Amino acid sequence: MDRSPIDFGALTRNGRIHGSLYRDPAIFEREVAAIWNKVWVYIGHDSEIPKPGDFVRRQIGLQPVIMIRDDGGAVRVLYNRCRHRGNLLCHRDRGSAVTLKCPYHGWTYSRGGALLAPTFEEGYDSSLRKEDFALTPVERQGAYRGLVFASVAPTGPSLDAHLGAAKEYIDLFMDLSPTGEIELNTGTQKLSYRGNWKFLPENSLEGDYHGPFIHRIAFELHGKRTGLDMSSLYENQIPDVIHSLPGGHMVEDYRGATMAPPKRPPSAARLAYIALMEQRYGAAKAKQLLSTIPPLVYIFPNLLYIMTHIRRVQPVSVDETYVYYQPMLLKGAPDEINALRLREHEFGFGPAGLISPDDIEIMERNQRGVEARGNDWQFIGRGMHRDKLLPDGRSSGFTMDECHLRGMWQYYGRLMSDPDATLSA
């Protein structure tokens, strides 16, 4: 581990990031221990498992877990491993279970993880206690507005402390729903790319800078269809849009960048939606929520909200990553509004979209680019001379600045320089 030339504590000093952070398998291994096995990791949203027995299969770093709703209706995050011989208990991506039965030797668990019966019980010592063989819950579990997080570290900051200032931005996109609730049981577009996982958050929240170069056509087409004036996306002098938040989170906050409403009149469904929003939030807040694009949010290390969807980042190895796109529907909104959200999402995102595939292609090329070792540093110094550091620990910059990336990397560096990190590997 110590052969790494990286001084993690000094990451981003001078706005520089070392290429080995994207390509060195030893660094990836350290990330698993120091980040994925330490911090709060986003698992899923409770609307994905509406009924008792519903489950989805997820990972915390490289460890398989399931998120399941138990008989009492509580959401539980359990290690996906049979207590008998360690077999993967649940191998389907999603489904609904009456009981969880291991296919190997038939050990069967309740939907909350209690061992109902080892098979051929008479062969076990009579002192075997079933309660010693329940499925193992992940060490810590918490939720915010239905977003379920878990951490395999038994101690550490609370989820509330981890999310901190980011909660305000989670509220902003969740409040697009006239009931305040979202639905993520909408299917999942699944994508893989040959590149490091960190390229994804880095790229996902700096669309203002790279947008004019790689998304120009897609933005023009979007503007043409929706009647929105997309030119404001190329504006680079709006202050206080880009933020880094304590905890490694990043935000693009467009509340200061109101968009001109589309020229064509709103549809009946849109008017009904606006009325529902005004009913719930009052005219002023509803107007503010609907007058611009909602914030783009990255919750360290694996959750993003981008325009239409929740995006989940899943590292596979140092140079391979999976991305999951789940469109966010608005509970209580007219069906037509939600169907339109799906169509807008498909237009932009997923493997066949017109926007994010250009980002994915760039990330794969980025991975190859950082194999060149001459002058092995990247530069994320845009706006460094004018960063605003706020008392609550956030930094704030202009639309195209990179202060959010510097914030993420500083937090990353803090986690990675923890000398205890390797112990839990």
Add this chain to the structure above:
Amino acid sequence: MDENRYREWLALWEKDALYWVPCNDDDIDPTRQVSIIYDDWGRIEQRVERLLSGSVLAQDPKPRMRRTVSNIEIEDGAGDEIATRSNFTLVLAKGGTQQLWAGRTFHKLRRVPPSFKIFYKKVMLVNADQEMPLLQFLI
């Protein structure tokens, strides 16, 4: 499609078109579940416009590809319409690797002399529920 003749491909479609590539399962409710592609004619046209713009990074350089269509079944439809079901395999070379794509396609065609036009195309990918690479070509 294999030769990236986008304009000619666009001309094959009727204006009431639906071009659908479901996600996760072959049969989903597209009003509640996400698809990989769910295009009306306007969106098909925009898809083609972007491909023609030369700015699609995954098409620079254009990947070489060839597909084989087989197991074709043809059914009579209402009036001037017919439905066809077929299988395809597609090999695409890109970035030093070869990708293999496969699926079953359900076409609905309308007779428009001197030939037919497409007004419905549903492509059921065998990997619709798997992590997949970019799909930035005509499927």
